[in-house]
Amino acid sequence: MNLQLRPALVSFVALSILTGLAYPVLVAGLAKVIFPRQAAGSLLHKDGKVIGSELIGQSFTDPGHFWGRPSATSGPDGKPLPYNGGNSGGSNLASSNPDLKKAVEERIAILKAADVEQQGPVPVDLVTASGSGLDPHISPAAAAFQVHRVAKARGLDEATVRALVETRTEPPQFGVLGDACVNVLKLNMDLDGLR
Template sequence: MRMSTWIRQHLAALRALLVLTAITGIAYPVAVFVIAQLPGLHDRADGSLITVDGEIVGSSLIGQSFTDKDGNALVQYFQSRPSAAGDGYDPLSAAASNLGPESIVDTLDADPAKVKSSLLSIVCARSKAVGDREGVDGSRPFCTENGVGAVLSVIGPSDVAGDVSHPVQVVSVNEACPAKPFLATYKGLRVDCANPGADYSVGRIVPIIGNISTDTPVPADAVTASGSGLDPHISPQYAAIQVARIAKARNIPQDEVRALVDAHTDGRTLGFLGEPRVNVVELNLDLDKRYPFPG
C-alpha cells in the first residue's frame, strides 16, 4: 500500500511537470514569438534596430557617444547623456557609477592612475565642459571655477556637534598643489591646496555652496548618467542649448534645427508618466540625412 501511494504521488508530480513544461516552456514562448511578429511589434521585438542603406547603425533604445577617438565632442552632433556603462553605452556593462551624494572628496595621488574623482567633481567638470562648448554659464553651486568640487577640510579641535570653532588648518581637498585654492581664506585662516596622497579626513569636510544660482542652464541630464548607462534620450532643455552649435557647424538656420528637435521629442508616456525626452540617436541620424555635415 505504501509503495502504491508513493508511485501515485510521483506519477502525479510527473504529469504536472510535463503539463507545465508544455505550457510555460513551449506554448507560451511560441505564442509570444508569434505575437511579436505582428505588424507594429516586429521592429520592437527585434531590438528597435536602426538601419541606414541596409546597414544596422544602432538601436533607438540604446544611446551612443558622438565623440572623436580622444573623447572630444563632435561639433556637428547633439551630445548624449553621459554613460557609466563600460567605456560608454556598452550593453554588456549596463550599470550606474554607484556614486552617491556623499561622494564629494576626490582621491588625489602623484600617480595619475590612482586619481579618482568624486561624483561632485565629475558633475562640476561635466558642467564646465558643457558650458564652454555650448557658450552658456556652466557654473554650479558647490563647484569651483576650474570644475572640481568646492570642498574644504577644516582641521582643528571640534565640539560635541563636530563643529570646528578654532581651526588650525584649512585645505581645499579637491585642488591638488600647486593649484590656487578657490577660496583665499576661511574663518580667518589661509586656505591651502591639497598635497596628493595626504589624508585630510581628520578635519570636518565642508562643501561650499558659493554664490552661484541653482537655476543653471546646464540641466542635470547633461552631467549625470542614467541608472543603466544606456539611455538614448536627453531632455528638451539639454537639446535646446546645443541648437546654436549644431546650426553653426552645419551652416543651417537655428529654426530648422529646432524644428528637427521638436520632431524627435516624445511627450510624457500616457500623458503623465516621466518627462518629455529627445532621442539623440534618431535625431543625429536625421540631421545627417537632411543636412549633411560638410566636413
C-alpha cells in the same frame, strides 16, 4: 510522503515545458506576426547595414551632433565603454559620494569648453549617468542647451536647429505618463540628413 513524489515530478516537468518553452515561443511567434519591427529591436538600417536601434542610445562626442546622457557601462575588460548595449547598467554612485560630484563637475567643464558662449546652468540629465547606460533620450532642456554649439559647428542657423529639436520633442505619453524627451539618435540623423 512518497505519494507526493510522482505528482511533484510530473507537474514540474509539464509546467516547465508549458511556461518555459511553449509560452516564450508562442509570444515570439505572435510578436513576429503582429509587431515584427519591435520584436527584433526597432533596428535602424542605412545602405543595407544596421546602424543602431532607435531605443538604444549611442555615444556622440563631436560638437556637430547632440550629445546624449553620460553612460556608466563598461566593456568586457571592465574598462569604461559608454553605451555598451551588451552590458547595461548605471553608475550606482550614491548621492553623497564625492566621486559623483567630481564626475558631474568634469562633465560640466567639458560641456562648457565645447561652447564657451553657453555658460548657463546645465540641465541635470545632461551631466548624470542614466539607469541603463543606454538611455536614448535627453530632456528638451538638455537639447536646447546644445542648440548653439551644434548650430555653430555646422554653420547652421540656430532657428533651423531649434525647429528640428521641436519636431523631435515627444511630450509625456498620453499627456501624463513620464516626462517629455528627445530621441538623440533620431535627432542627429535628422541633422545629418540636412546636408
